[in-house]
Amino acid sequence: MKLVTFAGSLRKDSLNKRLAKGVAQSQGGEFVDLQPLSIPVYDADIETEGIPAGVVTLARFVRAADALIVAGPEYNGTITGVLKNAIDWLSRVKPLPLDSKPILLLSASPGALGGVRSLWHTRQAFEVLGCHVYPGMLGVPKAHEAFDANNSLVDERLRVQLQQLVSAFLAHASKITG
């Protein structure tokens, strides 16, 4: 089962990148960094000149995956423009790379709520595109102090919770895609 993870933010020290990277490492999956892909803001006039190379690359990773884990921060109570923009571009690639993909959503956030509002809006965008978004999700609150040097969660209870969630998700995903 091929697992691909990515994050809905771009900056070098992004907490959600660390979360997505940590999960990929622990499961033998592949982490894709959106930052070097330089995906432009969606503009249909750009699209008529061809799908940008960074989108083509992301689409290839997504299509090859049997399961996706996406970690997205919450900006202003909902999905980030970064992540939504990537999804908007992916929805322009045919055949749809996201169609019927099992996805697990995570969120790391410096605040106390752990990105819970964003997670629910993010579900909707993926579900409209036909993804099977796993019902369980995990928000990591106070994420600026949550990780060790290997992008593993410091808090024992939270780390176990994440491991169990990821395991349950992968078992579920293998039923769907198997």
Next chain:
Amino acid sequence: MKLVTFAGSLRKDSLNKRLAKGVAQSQGGEFVDLQPLSIPVYDADIETEGIPAGVVTLARFVRAADALIVAGPEYNGTITGVLKNAIDWLSRVKPLPLDSKPILLLSASPGALGGVRSLWHTRQAFEVLGCHVYPGMLGVPKAHEAFDANNSLVDERLRVQLQQLVSAFLAHASKITG
């Protein structure tokens, strides 16, 4: 009362640009085109080098407005990455340009639903930032055949509905900001 309108899409012939432009014209307001502002995808590492010029320009228009009308398409069942990205950048400008602004949301869409799912997610992003989003909204369905050469709605009933909504909104906005 100063009215500013803009749209949540970039392409030259955008239906939502036409909607936002048409409303601005009919009300003596100002339409701001996001496309030439070249707002990059949000990246905190870019932000540390300074808020991009296009964001500064948009923030100036928003701050000067007594009322905003935003027309946004629906991509994949929710707010476009384009619009969310602009909001994410605006939320980084201090003091917050959007704080306490009265906003009316519109949506033009080639489909039959008129962007109704997107309108509700878009509310949330603006409301989290302290905007007074007007309860009434209008989705223009089948928008590819909805406008005349002056960006006015062809359909008599829909045109009157839009005029009444805009008038009611502006009367409400003048109470709040007056």
Next chain:
Amino acid sequence: MKLVTFAGSLRKDSLNKRLAKGVAQSQGGEFVDLQPLSIPVYDADIETEGIPAGVVTLARFVRAADALIVAGPEYNGTITGVLKNAIDWLSRVKPLPLDSKPILLLSASPGALGGVRSLWHTRQAFEVLGCHVYPGMLGVPKAHEAFDANNSLVDERLRVQLQQLVSAFLAHASKITG
């Protein structure tokens, strides 16, 4: 594979009851009418005296199901109080009858939008409880003229669309629960 269907409205001639009943008939499933169950408005003081009999009955049907299809109208832009109240009661029964259930959501509505806003809020309530809500959904617009005497959809295109959706859902559900 045992299919159970129910509707999120109570009145005798409910369009959503007809939709849920029609689907059950065509698939050899069982339709449960909530009206005779007389489920009271949730009140924790009632709960301390015991889960009401109607809730116990509904919970038994739900637990026995391998797949659920729920048809809910839209009241005021979101899930009906009727359906939400039934879900709230179900969430008080232990072990959770809804846990991990595959669910397909439908909506019949006399309006043009077919209940699309309600469908998305309804997803959230079921997903919080651990259900696997199928990404595809179907809103039946102008539902007051949509059914024949056997609760089958009159419109050929819509009827085929519903059949294909239900078949795809049941195939998916059998992978999850199988």
Next chain:
Amino acid sequence: MKLVTFAGSLRKDSLNKRLAKGVAQSQGGEFVDLQPLSIPVYDADIETEGIPAGVVTLARFVRAADALIVAGPEYNGTITGVLKNAIDWLSRVKPLPLDSKPILLLSASPGALGGVRSLWHTRQAFEVLGCHVYPGMLGVPKAHEAFDANNSLVDERLRVQLQQLVSAFLAHASKITG
């Protein structure tokens, strides 16, 4: 300015009743308890026999109010069936008692999130009915230990935050309805 408050739960010791009652007391407003109103689960067949007395009473309070404050718990990640059911009934009374009402939403919850998901879905139901829902909201987390004997918040910081929110809301409401 006449302030009316009510809560979206029924049990005698409801935390949200205490929150709504405490705010009413501190502002010289009126608290309406939904429990003795015995509002039935909405059923159009009941409606054809006449709007139930409890709904008529609630509608009278709502119509008389210049401003409403509604405190609702979160059940299963969204609005309670109790509150949605009350709103559904209110929407059947003509002329609409909720139309154009300024509303502030609060939520008390024993959990850590303070009902944040429910608050956003509750906004939508009221906004569809034409209410001006105040952008600021407050979730009271760990609410089982939050109140003193007078239904005032024990925590100094949270109490001041609530007072300021209520004051800002009432000032805003007086602009709209004045």
